Amino acid sequence: xxxxxxxxxxxxxxxxxxxxxxxxxxxxxxxxxxxxxxxxxxxxxxxxxxxxxxxxxxxxxxxxxxxxxxxxxxxxxxxxxxxxxxxxxxxxxxxxxxxxxxxxxxxxxxxxxxxxxxxxxxxxxxxxxxxxxxxxxxxxxxxxxxxxxxxxxxxxxxxxxxxxxxxxxxxxxxxxxxxxxxxxxxxxxxxxxxxxxxxxxxxxxxxxxxxxxxxxxxxxxxxxxxxxxxxxxxxxxxxxxxxxx
Amino acid sequence: xxxxxxxxxxxxxxxxxxxxxxxxxxxxxxxxxxxxxxxxxxxxxxxxxxxxxxxxxxxxxxxxxxxxxxxxxxxxxxxxxxxxxxxxxxxxxxxxxxxxxxxxxxxxxxxxxxxxxxxxxxxxxxxxxxxxxxxxxxxxxxxxxxxxxxxxxxxxxxxxxxxxxxxxxxxxxxxxxxxxxxxxxxxxxxxxxxxxxxxxxxxxxxxxxxxxxxxxxxxxxxxxxxxxxxxxxxxxxxxxxxxxx
DNA sequence: ATAGTGAACCAAAACATAATTGGTTCGCAA
DNA sequence: TTGCGAACCAATTATGTTTTGGTTCACTAT
Numbered sequence: 001x002x003x004x005x006x007x008x009x010x011x012x013x014x015x016x017x018x019x020x021x022x023x024x025x026x027x028x029x030x031x032x033x034x035x036x037x038x039x040x041x042x043x044x045x046x047x048x049x050x051x052x053x054x055x056x057x058x059x060x061x062x063x064x065x066x067x068x069x070x071x072x073x074x075x076x077x078x079x080x081x082x083x084x085x086x087x088x089x090x091x092x093x094x095x096x097x098x099x100x101x102x103x104x105x106x107x108x109x110x111x112x113x114x115x116x117x118x119x120x121x122x123x124x125x126x127x128x129x130x131x132x133x134x135x136x137x138x139x140x141x142x143x144x145x146x147x148x149x150x151x152x153x154x155x156x157x158x159x160x161x162x163x164x165x166x167x168x169x170x171x172x173x174x175x176x177x178x179x180x181x182x183x184x185x186x187x188x189x190x191x192x193x194x195x196x197x198x199x200x201x202x203x204x205x206x207x208x209x210x211x212x213x214x215x216x217x218x219x220x221x222x223x224x225x226x227x228x229x230x231x232x233x234x235x236x237x238x239x240x241x242x243x244x245x
Numbered sequence: 246x247x248x249x250x251x252x253x254x255x256x257x258x259x260x261x262x263x264x265x266x267x268x269x270x271x272x273x274x275x276x277x278x279x280x281x282x283x284x285x286x287x288x289x290x291x292x293x294x295x296x297x298x299x300x301x302x303x304x305x306x307x308x309x310x311x312x313x314x315x316x317x318x319x320x321x322x323x324x325x326x327x328x329x330x331x332x333x334x335x336x337x338x339x340x341x342x343x344x345x346x347x348x349x350x351x352x353x354x355x356x357x358x359x360x361x362x363x364x365x366x367x368x369x370x371x372x373x374x375x376x377x378x379x380x381x382x383x384x385x386x387x388x389x390x391x392x393x394x395x396x397x398x399x400x401x402x403x404x405x406x407x408x409x410x411x412x413x414x415x416x417x418x419x420x421x422x423x424x425x426x427x428x429x430x431x432x433x434x435x436x437x438x439x440x441x442x443x444x445x446x447x448x449x450x451x452x453x454x455x456x457x458x459x460x461x462x463x464x465x466x467x468x469x470x471x472x473x474x475x476x477x478x479x480x481x482x483x484x485x486x487x488x489x490x
Numbered sequence: 491a492t493a494g495t496g497a498a499c500c501a502a503a504a505c506a507t508a509a510t511t512g513g514t515t516c517g518c519a520a
Numbered sequence: 521t522t523g524c525g526a527a528c529c530a531a532t533t534a535t536g537t538t539t540t541g542g543t544t545c546a547c548t549a550t
Contacts, residue, residue, distance in 0.1 A: 031541065046541085046542085049541095062540070062542060063501070064503055064504075065503090091398050093350075097343060097396075098402070153335055154342060275510080311512080
């Protein structure tokens with residue numbers, strides 16, 4: 001009688017994963033089911049699952065089950081929930097409220113090392129062919145600035161907003177708002193922001209970030225108007241109470 | 246036999262609210278209990294509750310109950326996680342970044358009905374003996390303002406911060422920061438905020454909220470210094486870059 | 491002795507069911 | 521017509537049971 005080893009069970013489970021019959025985040029059979037299906041003892045099954053979990057292919061939770069892929073963190077889960085109900089323009093408005101203050105805090109707290117990293121991100125040439133990559137670097141810079149504000153609640157709040165732009169119809173929106181001119185403008189504004197942060201000028205950093213976001217918002221407005229989504233108000237520009245200045 | 250009118254029930258419930266005799270989670274008796282306690286029919290009780298709800302003093306939810314103050318968004322799971330790592334002073338700093346902008350948005354979007362509710366909350370006499378009740382009404386007003394900003398991501402972000410003050414060592418902190426003078430000052434500032442919102446003056450609302458939060462933060466600083474937690478810098482006041490103005 | 495096995499047990503999560511609570515409707519009576 | 525009580529509805533909570541991963545332990549084959 002041949003014993004069923006952990007290697008065998010491992011192959012069995014990995015086959016399940018690779019067959020494509022299991023989507024991401026799908027439930028795998030329970031340990032007891034796997035034990036019966038493969039003929040291995042539950043101990044052996046757990047050994048095999050542990051090794052697969054260590055590789056990052058699955059994750060397990062007591063009382064819940066075993067799942068393919070990686071668990072979702074609560075922050076992104078909440079972000080996904082917001083996605084369903086929040087309009088892109090709402091998210092941008094929220095960023096316009098939070099990010100200038102984040103930049104101001106960042107200006108007073110960023111270390112020279114962190115500023116160097118910001119320069120590296122801001123000075124990247126944006127003439128990349130892929131739009132995704134462009135957005136990636138943009139997002140990275142904003143995240144770095146948020147981290148340097150050294151305020152965890154604020155950073156969490158920003159993460160919430162940043163996650164939302166990675167999904168849904170943001171892609172199409174972005175594609176329409178991108179042009180050679182706007183790319184150069186974005187880069188110039190990024191440089192202005194980092195320069196203010198490097199100088200430790202909170203007020204200038206706040207204003208630079210506001211300018212940057214206002215530019216993006218107006219681009220989105222015009223893109224939305226072009227797409228006819230809200231064709232009625234095509235020449236509207238978002239000023240968000242200029243009384244602020 | 247004298248009939249019990251809605252006015253009577255109304256007085257009965259408002260007394261409950263002001264007495265500070267309400268439960269920790271600020272849950273009010275059920276409609277059936279109120280009906281039995283006051284001798285009024287359930288219909289009359291509902292009339293009274295509806296009027297109080299319209300003022301913003303309570304909120305009701307089917308299957309859940311009737312509660313004092315204003316409802317909170319259910320993001321408690323994530324908020325609990327933030328609680329573990331966030332320092333009170335960090336949270337206040339974050340509020341100082343977000344809430345003035347929320348107040349500004351609110352000033353441009355609040356309906357007259359909502360403003361009426363704000364007045365009801367702001368004009369409450371804060372000379373209640375119980376500290377919990379005071380904090381309850383304060384929190385309710387801030388939540389109502391956040392809701393009237395009509396920006397769900399921002400509201401979620403605020404809820405994140407607001408939930409934290411219900412736990413941990415906030416209680417002791419609050420108790421030390423409360424005094425007769427500070428209570429009156431808080432009430433005056435609340436009134437100033439609502440007045441600016443009613444006038445639709447975004448800039449004034451923003452500044453009024455900033456003043457209010459700065460007062461609270463400084464009170465916390467001094468309380469912390471008195472408690473000897475950070476005795477070193479006892480006469481520090483938090484100015485958060487006056488360059489903003 | 492050592493490693494493996496199966497069973498039992500534990501704790502967390504899900505699931506199912508009953509009870510509670512605000513919201514609504516309807517018959518009845520003053 | 522108006523108001524009351526009762527019943528009913530729907531959302532939510534409370535409670536108990538089942539499932540599931542995590543753990544322990546006596547026992548056995550090697």
